[in-house]
Amino acid sequence: MDTDLQLDALRRMVRIRRFEEAAMSIVRKGQGIAGSVHICIGQEGAIVGSCLALRREDYMVGYHRSHGHPIAKGADMGPLMAELMGRATGVCRGKGGSMHLADFSVGSLGETAIVGAGIPQAVGAAYSARVRGTDQVALAFFGDGAANIGSFHEGLNLAAAWNLGVVFVCENNLYAMSTALADTMAADSIAARAAAYRMPGIEVDGQDVGAVHEAVSAAVERGRAGGGPTLVEARTYRYRDHAEYGTLDLGHRAVEELEQWRTRDPIDLLRARLLDSGVDVALLDQLDADVAAEVAAAVTFAKRSPMPAPEELYEDLWATPIEPSPRRDAVPVAGAAR
Ligand SMILES: Cc1ncc(C[n+]2csc(CCOP(=O)(O)OP(=O)(O)O)c2C)c(N)n1
Numbered sequence: 530m531d532t533d534l535q536l537d538a539l540r541r542m543v544r545i546r547r548f549e550e551a552a553m554s555i556v557r558k559g560q561g562i563a564g565s566v567h568i569c570i571g572q573e574g575a576i577v578g579s580c581l582a583l584r585r586e587d588y589m590v591g592y593h594r595s596h597g598h599p600i601a602k603g604a605d606m607g608p609l610m611a612e613l614m615g616r617a618t619g620v621c622r623g624k625g626g627s628m629h630l631a632d633f634s635v636g637s638l639g640e641t642a643i644v645g646a647g648i649p650q651a652v653g654a655a656y657s658a659r660v661r662g663t664d665q666v667a668l669a670f671f672g673d674g675a676a677n678i679g680s681f682h683e684g685l686n687l688a689a690a691w692n693l694g695v696v697f698v699c700e701n702n703l704y705a706m707s708t709a710l711a712d713t714m715a716a717d718s719i720a721a722r723a724a725a726y727r728m729p730g731i732e733v734d735g736q737d738v739g740a741v742h743e744a745v746s747a748a749v750e751r752g753r754a755g756g757g758p759t760l761v762e763a764r765t766y767r768y769r770d771h772a773e774y775g776t777l778d779l780g781h782r783a784v785e786e787l788e789q790w791r792t793r794d795p796i797d798l799l800r801a802r803l804l805d806s807g808v809d810v811a812l813l814d815q816l817d818a819d820v821a822a823e824v825a826a827a828v829t830f831a832k833r834s835p836m837p838a839p840e841e842l843y844e845d846l847w848a849t850p851i852e853p854s855p856r857r858d859a860v861p862v863a864g865a866a867r
């Protein structure tokens with residue numbers, strides 16, 4: 530990444546962190562986010578490095594820990610915060626909440642609370658690009674726990690069999706809720722599973738946004754050029770609990786483990802790299818101040834927004850039926866990719 534792109538990456542990572550800190554504060558103070566939020570703080574490098582490899586019109590599917598993904602893809606934070614607060618101005622008009630954000634304006638097709646369910650959706654989005662004759666790629670984000678779910682294997686298999694432009698990005702944060710990956714996975718590499726589906730599997734340092742960007746950019750180019758899918762495993766770590774209710778209870782994790790990961794914080798690493806390369810600290814401080822103001826404005830926008838009217842309850846819940854595609858030739862012949 531050149532300096533301009535690194536500054537863009539830093540801005541997006543700081544946006545995610547400040548946005549989620551604001552969301553946590555709202556939860557803690559009982560100021561209008563119902564239930565809990567799943568915080569990705571610590572994982573921003575994997576998220577931003579991946580999204581910066583995509584074009585705006587490329588598709589992206591998130592999962593339950595995905596406030597950061599639409600922000601990384603360029604979404605406006607006001608309607609995202611409004612969605613977390615169930616407001617009518619939210620990206621899903623207040624009917625999705627924290628775990629079901631979708632912002633089609635930046636290609637964010639949505640999130641789901643069903644672990645692994647976004648993976649086949651990304652495969653479907655890539656297939657839709659083929660049917661429509663575009664060169665859009667689709668990127669699926671998911672966790673290490675999701676890699677042990679059937680839909681992971683179903684999605685990878687079909688994407689490879691049909692040679693679709695999908696990038697599968699696993700944010701391996703070592704835990705699925707309170708379960709350590711080491712206790713539930715027979716082998717220690719998720720990327721290695723790609724070999725079973727004849728696609729490249731790449732392990733990358735998720736704390737290094739530049740390394741993630743390089744790996745995912747290669748995968749995106751490959752998918753766009755008709756080279757098929759890639760699996761990228763970004764090794765990373767979440768600093769907060771599985772879900773945020775207001776207090777931190779590391780429970781199943783050692784505080785030393787958390788502290789160790791904090792020494793490789795993705796934002797600190799990039800900031801240090803920029804300073805080393807001669808960028809003025811005042812520029813970075815200004816970036817921080819600008820983002821703080823953006824997030825404050827997003828919170829104000831959300832808090833001042835109205836709740837949806839009760840009579841709108843059943844609106845926007847069902848898709849408008851579409852005509853079946855006439856392009857039967859878009860269905861690949863079995864075995865054609867081999
Ligand atoms: C199909 C399904 N099984 C179980 C759950 C309960 N559940 C919610 S999040 C989660 C852990 C997911 O772990 P991972 O995929 O590693 O994502 P992370 O939370 O670490 O980001 C589980 C088991 C669920 N929501 N859906």
Ligand SMILES: [Mg+2]
Nearest residue numbers: 672673704705
């Ligand atoms: Mg996990």
